[in-house]
Amino acid sequence: xxxxxxxxxxxxxxxxxxxxxxxxxxxxxxxxxxxxxxxxxxxxxxxxxxxxxxxxxxxxxxxxxxxxxxxxxxxxxxxxxxxxxxxxxxxxxxxxxxxxxxxxxxxxxxxxxxxxxxxxxxxxxxxxxxxxxxxxxxxxxxxxxxxxxxxxxxxxxxxxxxxxxxxxxxxxxxxxxxxxxxxxxxxxxxxxxxxxxxxxxxxxxxxxxxxxxxxxxxxxxxxxxxxxxxxxxxxxxxxxxxxxxxxxxxxxxxxxxxxxxxxxxxxxxxxxxxxxxxxxxxxxxxxxxxxxxxxxxxxxxxxxxxxxxxxxxxxxxxxxxxxxxxxxxxxxxxxxxxxxxxxxxxxxxxxxxxxxxxxxxxxxxxxxxxxxxxxxxxxxxxxxxxxxxxxxxxxxxxxxxxxxxxxxxxxxxxxxx
Amino acid sequence: xxxxxxxxxxxxxxxxxxxxxxxxxxxxxxxxxxxxxxxxxxxxxxxxxxxxxxxxxxxxxxxxxxxxxxxxxxxxxxxxxxxxxxxxxxxxxxxxxxxxxxxxxxxxxxxxxxxxxxxxxxxxxxxxxxxxxxxxxxxxxxxxxxxxxxxxxxxxxxxxxxxxxxxxxxxxxxxxxxxxxxxxxxxxxxxxxxxxxxxxxxxxxxxxxxxxxxxxxxxxxxxxxxxxx
Numbered sequence: 001x002x003x004x005x006x007x008x009x010x011x012x013x014x015x016x017x018x019x020x021x022x023x024x025x026x027x028x029x030x031x032x033x034x035x036x037x038x039x040x041x042x043x044x045x046x047x048x049x050x051x052x053x054x055x056x057x058x059x060x061x062x063x064x065x066x067x068x069x070x071x072x073x074x075x076x077x078x079x080x081x082x083x084x085x086x087x088x089x090x091x092x093x094x095x096x097x098x099x100x101x102x103x104x105x106x107x108x109x110x111x112x113x114x115x116x117x118x119x120x121x122x123x124x125x126x127x128x129x130x131x132x133x134x135x136x137x138x139x140x141x142x143x144x145x146x147x148x149x150x151x152x153x154x155x156x157x158x159x160x161x162x163x164x165x166x167x168x169x170x171x172x173x174x175x176x177x178x179x180x181x182x183x184x185x186x187x188x189x190x191x192x193x194x195x196x197x198x199x200x201x202x203x204x205x206x207x208x209x210x211x212x213x214x215x216x217x218x219x220x221x222x223x224x225x226x227x228x229x230x231x232x233x234x235x236x237x238x239x240x241x242x243x244x245x246x247x248x249x250x251x252x253x254x255x256x257x258x259x260x261x262x263x264x265x266x267x268x269x270x271x272x273x274x275x276x277x278x279x280x281x282x283x284x285x286x287x288x289x290x291x292x293x294x295x296x297x298x299x300x301x302x303x304x305x306x307x308x309x310x311x312x313x314x315x316x317x318x319x320x321x322x323x324x325x326x327x328x329x330x331x332x333x334x335x336x337x338x339x340x341x342x343x344x345x346x347x348x349x350x351x352x353x354x355x356x357x358x359x360x361x362x363x364x365x366x367x368x369x370x371x372x373x374x375x376x377x378x379x380x381x382x383x384x385x386x387x388x389x390x391x392x393x394x395x396x397x398x399x400x401x402x403x404x405x406x407x408x409x410x411x412x413x414x415x416x417x
Numbered sequence: 418x419x420x421x422x423x424x425x426x427x428x429x430x431x432x433x434x435x436x437x438x439x440x441x442x443x444x445x446x447x448x449x450x451x452x453x454x455x456x457x458x459x460x461x462x463x464x465x466x467x468x469x470x471x472x473x474x475x476x477x478x479x480x481x482x483x484x485x486x487x488x489x490x491x492x493x494x495x496x497x498x499x500x501x502x503x504x505x506x507x508x509x510x511x512x513x514x515x516x517x518x519x520x521x522x523x524x525x526x527x528x529x530x531x532x533x534x535x536x537x538x539x540x541x542x543x544x545x546x547x548x549x550x551x552x553x554x555x556x557x558x559x560x561x562x563x564x565x566x567x568x569x570x571x572x573x574x575x576x577x578x579x580x581x582x583x584x585x586x587x588x589x590x591x592x593x594x595x596x597x598x599x600x601x602x603x604x605x606x607x608x609x610x611x612x613x614x615x616x617x618x619x620x621x622x623x624x625x626x627x628x629x630x631x632x633x634x635x636x637x638x639x640x641x642x643x644x645x646x
């Protein structure tokens with residue numbers, strides 16, 4: 001087991017180098033954006049009174065055995081000196097829920113926490129591994145629909161702050177389809193049929209199942225919320241018709257709170273949403289980019305998880321996938337960013353070069369220094385600097401005079417004196 | 418690119434085109450621009466704000482799912498091959514036929530009451546020629562048989578005659594093609610009619626979509642799935 005983990009781990013590092021960091025420039029750029037995103041998110045979460053915590057990378061395997069969010073084969077397991085089985089955290093929610101139910105049992109609720117970091121999962125169908133860089137929040141001990149709406153609004157604000165202009169939040173409820181099939185008195189076969197029709201976006205198939213049950217009044221309103229573009233009015237109409245649909249009432253309340261928060265334009269009802277993780281017990285939401293279909297994050301209510309660790313309590317949270325967001329974010333333009341300069345001098349002017357570099361750094365620029373041997377600095381220094389992605393070159397000649405040359409092929413030109 | 422003003426419709430060339438135009442007319446969508454079809458594949462109707470793309474039936478789903486068209490008309494057989502990429506809104510009722518498994522006439526007669534026996538009698542793996550590999554695979558999974566699916570683009574009926582396949586899965590409407598090739602139907606798979614499909618994003622954001630689909634919704638509500646010409 002240890003060996004497999006080690007082997008997969010080395011594959012993981014290789015894959016990351018191979019896939020994402022195929023060249024140094026890209027690696028630096030990705031890292032820079034990732035750090036920038038984390039600091040933006042830290043501010044956003046902080047403004048909503050979420051406190052940051054660091055989740056241990058190695059956690060007890062037991063945590064993921066009791067209420068298993070992922071199949072055991074998706075976990076990286078290893079054995080410590082005492083023979084205990086540890087796992088590389090596949091998820092941040094379960095360790096936090098465990099602590100909330102244990103050590104923090106007596107802390108007054110609600111607790112608002114946020115975290116940043118990587119989670120590790122083995123890819124199940126394909127080979128290789130899966131490292132997700134996540135940023136997320138957990139709201140522990142708040143059961144009202146406003147709590148779910150708060151997270152939806154926070155997720156929307158976070159995505160906007162990161163420069164993702166086009167995104168959509170799909171909101172569903174884990175128990176809704178089960179309740180529906182109760183109300184409509186569907187047989188297990190029909191229930192399967194309805195679920196698979198909704199998963200395939202086959203409204204003709206869904207209509208077939210509903211019409212067989214002769215709940216005429218419900219068919220059209222239901223089909224209306226199965227299709228995209230459903231609004232609070234549609235939910236309200238349906239909620240009146242089906243009083244026993246608790247999930248639906250809940251969704252309606254969340255949607256109304258989201259309207260007050262001003263984010264409902266981004267929210268789309270999706271009843272077929274079921275969530276990847278078995279621990280979700282209520283409202284679930286997924287953020288994604290409508291153009292590429294890339295999923296930027298997922299969240300939901302997991303009221304059962306704390307109970308499974310011995311202290312029942314309401315909880316909800318979401319996690320953003322920072323790698324996906326980086327691809328979706330439109331903040332790749334470098335126009336407004338600080339300049340990277342290279343100060344070049346020959347050995348006799350070393351002190352001047354260092355002083356000038358320090359001065360530029362004070363002004364907020366990023367500066368590297370290069371010493372060259374005696375003799376004049378030729379044109380080749382510009383192409384040298386360009387190849388290394390510097391925006392401008394400042395040459396200090398033998399007399400101590402300064403010449404600025406643009407090295408940049410990027411927009412914005414060289415460094416202005 | 419999706420156009421804010423225009424509604425783009427992807428229509429299948431071939432046998433579904435004429436009835437499709439008929440349905441468009443019943444929806445109040447003027448398709449006169451399409452009546453004198455020449456060799457153009459993209460027809461603009463500036464007065465009504467519609468754009469029509471004439472594409473291969475099997476490509477309609479792709480045009481709609483990728484957002485090159487807002488709406489499309491396509492047979493259920495094609496949709497079964499690509500589930501979940503578009504919204505399937507309404508059963509338009511025309512182009513009715515069905516997907517079926519067919520085999521050589523003699524063989525089909527022998528095992529007419531139990532297709533499973535026929536499949537097993539052929540030795541494994543059972544070779545199946547079809548235009549619909551996904552649907553076929555899904556269907557034969559229920560038998561738990563070892564199968565080899567041979568994907569063809571057309572003239573499927575030829576495959577059993579020349580020993581390329583043991584059975585075929587294909588569309589059957591009148592059954593004449595099967596008969597002409599000494600084949601007979603063994604098992605029914607699914608009913609097929611033309612469906613109206615929509616791009617998920619268009620359905621939500623396109624301003625004209627609601628009013629456009631209203632007549633269809635009313636027809637469906639009234640329990641008639643076939644808007645007349």
